[in-house]
Amino acid sequence: MARHQAVNKTRPTIQNLSGTIFRVVQYMSDYKKLFFVVILMVIISSVLSLLGPYFLGAAVDDLIKNLDGTYLVQMIILLLVIFVLQSITTWLQNYWMITVAQNTIFSMRKHLFSHVLTLPLLFFQKRQSGDLMSRLTNDVENVSRTLNTAVIQLITSILTLVGTVVMMVVLSPLLTLLTLTIVPLMFLGMNWITKRTSVHFKKQQQQLGDINGFIEETLSGHKMIKLFSKENEVIEVFDQKNKELKHEGYWAQVYSGFIPKLMNSLNNLSFTIIVGIGALFVLNDMITIGTIVTFTTYSRQFTRPLNDLANQYNVILSAVAGAERVFAIIDEAEEEDSTKKLPDLTIKRGEVTFQSVSFSYEAGVETLKDISFRAKAGDTVALVGPTGAGKTTIISLLARFYDVNKGKIMIDHQDTAHYSRASIREQMGIVLQDSYLFDTTIKENIRYGKLDAEDEEVIAAAKAANAHSFIAQLPNGYDTILDSNGKEISHGQRQLISIARAVLADPAILILDEATSSIDTITEIKIIDAFQRLMRKRTSFVIAHRLNTIRNADLILVFDTGKLIEHGTHHELMKKKGYYYDLLTTRDGEGSLGAS
């Protein structure tokens, strides 16, 4: 009865039902044998569930007719065997199905996860992370739950339904026909009800969404409501919404409440038909009392699966739709063709050359146009320019997050396109603007730069990054667990940890996205200092906002709308009195180096 509510959900759209089911089955292939055993068990238990009531009826007849009880003993032994076997097969089918289903989901999740990590960065930029997350979690869970139970239930329902009708017809075709009169009644009733429920459920869902949205907004804005003394006003609005919800909820529940009542009444009706008319048949010697006993059980076995089938069908369809969404991700092309193994690149000196590099995220819109420059080994290169000029794209190309459309990027005179991404990235330290940290200890977050680092190395790296002093002050020190809300430490401190991570990695080439918009002044000073130390003695690329960094750079690259418009040292560029000079000298801060 718990499943009645599912009836009202709208049916999901499915592209390729059989294809998707086939792919799910492929994940099961390791457990194929076990799955066949499960099916076998389902068949046996379904047959037994039909034989039970049949022999029970026969036993009752025997009991009435033969008082000597010779057959009864045999009957009872037979019934015992049937019942015991029925319980055993039911248990086995469930036990093994869970094994199969959970192992299948395990492989599916594993495959999905590994695949997602190999997808190109562009994939993640195009997708909403909420949608992706929902596919990775809800959709997989949905498939998991359905595999656990719905498969067995569906098969059982069909077998029981067919088997029951067959048995009933064998016992008494006429009584079967009379019992089946409830089927059209059931369909008519269900149709009448679902037509009404779907309307009210939809409205109720809308209103529930509306009121929940309102709750979320007013609770998140609690302080604002307090500050503006708006309590009474929001209560008034809420009361109105609450009343509307109650009204719709009432009708949705009234109508959906009819469903179990209808099913019950139809059960009662079929019972009345079987007992009343059955008794008349017994009087005319057309059937025995035992048949009535059997029929009363069968009629129950028969209406239930009929009701369940519609629900199970919906459950399975929604799981298939979920599986389709999961497979859509698995079908995305990987960043690097894993079949073609490219050689590893060893960076010895760290000289970087861009040769007429062009790149576009979308066809037709060039993000970078014909960029050429050369950074000598050990140089600090500052990338300067307004938002959207292409600075981040340059470093993304260098790290091979994307592939160039035209031109070449060379490290130590080797075209990076001919080497594996893994080897290039492993030798680069990248500190990103958003300074992402994992929900684990500070120590583990720093260690991410070098997985086999000793604790001493971690602490040394933190010291080099100016992070040690604040970490040591935390109650749990390096073992402080960070969570995504970031309540424990400030934005600037997160940045320091990610710098420590890069220090530990000790990369040949360093890439820094130096963004400090929401960082307080004191931390800012520490960050700059840490940056300077990190840049010493290695080729570094910095998206720079700070004059200190820029002034000391060996090469300044000035970008505007995807073009490299000026390059040189601070001194040279200031003397030139060009774009760079203008950037630094206009009083209007908007669109300057500071904006990123």
Place this chain on the structure above:
Amino acid sequence: MSQILKYVGTYKKATIIALALMVTELIVELVQPMIMATIIDEGIAKREFDTVMIWSGVLLGLTVVAFVAGIVSSFYASESSQGVSHDLRRDLFRRVQSFSALQMQRFSTPSLITRMTADITQIQGLLFMFMRIGLRAPLFILFGLVAALSIHAKLALILVLVIPVLVVVMYWIMTQGLTLFSSVQTKLDDVNRAFRENLLGIRLVKAYHRINHEKERFFKVNQVLVEFNKKALWLMEVTMPILMLVINGSIVVILWYGYKETAQGGAQPGQIVAILNYATRMLASFGVFSFIIMNLSRGRASSARITEVLQEKEEEPITELNQLKGSIKGDIQLQHVSFTYPNSVEKALDNISLDIKAWEKVGVLGETGSGKSTLLQLIPLLYPVTAGRLLIDGKSVGEKQGLIRDHVSLVPQEVQLFSGTIKENIAWGNKHATMEEIVQAAKDANIHDFINQLEEGYETKIGQRGVNLSGGQKQRVSIARALIKNPSILLLDDSTSALDAKTERKVLQAIKDRKCTTVIVAQKVSSVIDADQIVILQHGKVVGIGSHADLLADNTMYRQIYQSQMNEDVISHG
């Protein structure tokens, strides 16, 4: 749970009628096997056609009665459960509105949202289920037992012995299962977290090429989840086979004793059939037990969470709001004020003394976590001081929340706009505001030109289903909203951080021209350089106070900040 039951009391009539109708249905189903026994023993055995017809008619009549009772009960059950959830939602919302900021923080916003949405839905479902099927299954088993005993006590005895054992076993399995499932949930959370972390940090994972490391990490949590899931499911799947075995076993026993009794003339075949019928129906009733227990335990957790909110004190009762009339000049004095957040040992503010005259402009600087925001939030009485005194216009603030909040505007660091039009959001600060006043506030906040550029101007919808404003635009709307209140005291908590230097200067200039006391928390010295006083906070203490010139002369920390930012200034201002 008892708190929730009080709410059901409001709908006593509907609830009782719904339950009575449910019992009516139940009785019909209980009587059915008895009538069947009569038809078999009195009608068929004695070959009396009329008896069969009469009792069949009775069966049909009862079916109709049960149908009508069922349909009608749906209306009453729905009235009761929807009513209770409506009332709960109403009272929870009122209660939360009367919470102070500290109470809000203690519960945490997401938790309160869950309580007001998912938990209430859970309770509502539980109530509805109880009135319809929840009570029905145990009652059916109980009454069925009585009915079976009354038909033939000796035959039904086996059921009396077996059913209590079955109830205990079922209950044990269910409680075990529920604990197992809650640990499954935490393992599932681990898997989902691994997914989320990798999605959000994909650049990092790729940049450090840690794909294999992540795969390994995921493999572990994935495996643990599957193991826990299997264990929980395996346990739950034991219930059905056990139920079937025990009930079917009882059926066989009944059959055997029935044969013995019949042979001695102690039982009629119809009676045996009836008791067998009760046994099979009980089996079906047991089937929903797991469902009921599952719902009950969830409902209990939900109701505990809801009750906790309802029993919380109203720290800022709504009835007392808006009752104080009057005006405020704008003097602010803090005398040795300290403040400690609940569940925290460290003082957020430590012995702060400030003297701010009406219409003065004050700047506050300091590191993240130095207590700047906390200081601002004390003034409109969002938090009560832990020690010391806060005086406004030389008087103790006492219980004058309503009055003070009417004359104080605080623009928080995190902008909170509401869904609606831009106009509505600005006018939110003063519902009697005219269009001219709204435009003036928008002009002062330097957002008027932007709004005019929009296709629908001030009527543009923002928020969940509207236009997305940038951080700087949101900040400016939020400032306009604060200005339209015509506050005597204006508090800006780093509210111009997303504005470029030029716009910021314009906004600050407009604010400077207003006749109100202004306290500005800022990151940049340039934002507060003209202030009458600048306060430097560090670890909740005042470490410097004075004008720009004073501080530059004798405060090392201020000098350090100033110098580092002046470098910056070269870049942003030339």
